[in-house]
Amino acid sequence: MTPPAIRVAGVVKHFGAVRALDGVDLEIRRGEFFGLLGPNGAGKTTLISALAGLVRPDAGVLEVMGHDVQGDYRQSRRVLGVVPQELVFDPFFSVRETLEIQAGYFGIGKSPERDAWIDEILESLDLKAKAGANMRALSGGMKRRVLVAQALVHKPPVIVLDEPTAGVDVELRQGLWRFIRRLNEDGHTIVLTTHYLEEAETYCGRIAMMKAGRIIALDTTANLLQRFAGEGIGGSMSLEEVFVRMMHA
Amino acid sequence: MIGFWTLFYKEVLRFWKVGFQTIAAPVLTAMLYLLIFSHVLESHVRVHDVPYTAFLVPGLVMMSILQNAFANSSSSLIQSKVTGSIVFVLLPPISYRAFWGAYVLAAALRGAVVGLGVLLATVWFAELHFSGPLWILAFALLGGGMLGTLGVIAGIWADKFDQLAAFQNFLIMPLTFLSGVFYSIYSLPPFWQEASRFNPVFYLIDGFRYGFHGVSDVSPWTSLAVGVSCFLALAGVTLALLKRGYKLRM
Numbered sequence: 412m413t414p415p416a417i418r419v420a421g422v423v424k425h426f427g428a429v430r431a432l433d434g435v436d437l438e439i440r441r442g443e444f445f446g447l448l449g450p451n452g453a454g455k456t457t458l459i460s461a462l463a464g465l466v467r468p469d470a471g472v473l474e475v476m477g478h479d480v481q482g483d484y485r486q487s488r489r490v491l492g493v494v495p496q497e498l499v500f501d502p503f504f505s506v507r508e509t510l511e512i513q514a515g516y517f518g519i520g521k522s523p524e525r526d527a528w529i530d531e532i533l534e535s536l537d538l539k540a541k542a543g544a545n546m547r548a549l550s551g552g553m554k555r556r557v558l559v560a561q562a563l564v565h566k567p568p569v570i571v572l573d574e575p576t577a578g579v580d581v582e583l584r585q586g587l588w589r590f591i592r593r594l595n596e597d598g599h600t601i602v603l604t605t606h607y608l609e610e611a612e613t614y615c616g617r618i619a620m621m622k623a624g625r626i627i628a629l630d631t632t633a634n635l636l637q638r639f640a641g642e643g644i645g646g647s648m649s650l651e652e653v654f655v656r657m658m659h660a
Numbered sequence: 661m662i663g664f665w666t667l668f669y670k671e672v673l674r675f676w677k678v679g680f681q682t683i684a685a686p687v688l689t690a691m692l693y694l695l696i697f698s699h700v701l702e703s704h705v706r707v708h709d710v711p712y713t714a715f716l717v718p719g720l721v722m723m724s725i726l727q728n729a730f731a732n733s734s735s736s737l738i739q740s741k742v743t744g745s746i747v748f749v750l751l752p753p754i755s756y757r758a759f760w761g762a763y764v765l766a767a768a769l770r771g772a773v774v775g776l777g778v779l780l781a782t783v784w785f786a787e788l789h790f791s792g793p794l795w796i797l798a799f800a801l802l803g804g805g806m807l808g809t810l811g812v813i814a815g816i817w818a819d820k821f822d823q824l825a826a827f828q829n830f831l832i833m834p835l836t837f838l839s840g841v842f843y844s845i846y847s848l849p850p851f852w853q854e855a856s857r858f859n860p861v862f863y864l865i866d867g868f869r870y871g872f873h874g875v876s877d878v879s880p881w882t883s884l885a886v887g888v889s890c891f892l893a894l895a896g897v898t899l900a901l902l903k904r905g906y907k908l909r910m
Contacts (some may be wrong), residue, residue, distance in 0.1 A: 463751055466910045485753035493751055500743035503674045516752035517665025561748065659731070 414477030416600035422471030433624035446615030453621040492562035496573040517565035612650035664758035671766030708875035714786040719841035737815025758903035767808025796869030868893030
């Protein structure tokens with residue numbers, strides 16, 4: 412049987428007295444556009460960090476495309492692309508150098524194919540004109556798109572986007588979503604966390620809601636929207652309204 | 661191996677892009693030391709029958725290698741940690757050995773580049789003999805590797821620039837300054853002579869100087885043995901920290 416894109420089983424993580432992940436179980440199928448929602452401190456970023464190997468769980472198993480995140484970390488990291496939440500960058504390099512270096516970290520050396528793929532990413536994310544610019548010279552939105560480009564440079568089948576549109580203006584956001592949707596249509600599994608719930612409602616086929624380190628709801632977006640059917644204005648509820656209900660339940 | 665070479669390349673590119681600060685400035689500092697100390701002491705002091713300036717130059721070269729190797733790996737890591745860009749190195753499938761190797765090799769290279777710069781800038785002021793080039797090379801690489809490794813430990817351990825500065829000012833600076841760069845330990849009182857023998861940097865500088873003048877405070881083989889032992893011990897500690905993900909992976 413083909414393993415799922417992501418499998419999380421019984422994952423627990425403490426930070427001191429805080430139980431950041433409290434027995435999380437989750438499976439995300441290959442090719443899904445999946446939303447991971449929750450208020451600040453719910454455990455979303457900790458879960459993503461655990462998948463990326465940045466956080467070591469106290470208990471439980473995490474797999475990416477069937478590769479154990481701890482035991483088979485080289486393969487699991489090779490198949491995962493992560494767009495971090497913080498707007499981080501290395502101030503010494505240009506956009507193109509940043510992408511070439513990131514590709515090298517994943518074992519992709521200089522080749523016409525690598526350069527063509529970097530060109531394609533730059534083009535798709537509307538960064539081509541800034542390819543030679545130093546990272547410090549970019550706007551916040553541009554830096555955010557470089558982070559997306561860095562996560563894609565090794566063509567990972569699973570892409571995790573931790574609040575990718577925070578601080579990005581409307582036009583850039585729409586371009587970003589077009590590109591991410593295209594990646595999903597090309598077969599990439601997308602895992603998204605966002606506080607813009609209308610984005611999750613529009614793009615995600617399935618959604619998990621987290622609260623205090625636990626998953627309190629896991630269903631298709633359509634089913635979640637029907638969960639409180641008849642109670643909203645005109646009998647229907649937006650994802651935001653459902654989310655608020657779930658969090659206060 | 662591509663991951664290792666890329667990280668090494670990135671580290672080299674990082675210091676090269678700010679070469680004025682990372683290469684030219686330490687060369688100038690070493691030259692100022694030379695000008696001041698040689699002006700004051702050249703006509704008064706000979707060490708192991710070597711004129712003072714000729715004695716001083718290898719010490720300054722080695723001190724520059726050591727301090728800059730330490731500065732390279734430690735500053736790169738603390739900067740990446742503080743800005744968060746360390747995540748770009750932690751997300752890819754780079755092994756902890758490759759991580760250590762790339763940072764240390766780049767640190768040793770910066771040390772060697774600065775050391776060569778200091779040598780080229782100061783060689784005109786003294787008559788140097790290159791009596792054992794292999795000793796020079798061996799101690800330069802060993803010193804760069806050792807302090808580069810210590811820089812990795814400091815960079816991982818420190819959470820803020822303040823802590824790294826403390827490491828640098830209260831450990832690295834005393835170790836390098838009190839290591840016989842400017843004097844032979846035989847000119848010290850007995851207690852400090854004995855204390856100097858517990859400073860591993862003393863052996864690196866003494867062995868390095870032996871490569872130039874063929875004279876030293878202790879046998880270069882003893883210095884080599886101490887240097888290699890310290891390097892292996894530091895490398896072992898660093899690899900163990902990296903394998904555990906100490907302060908890098910929570």
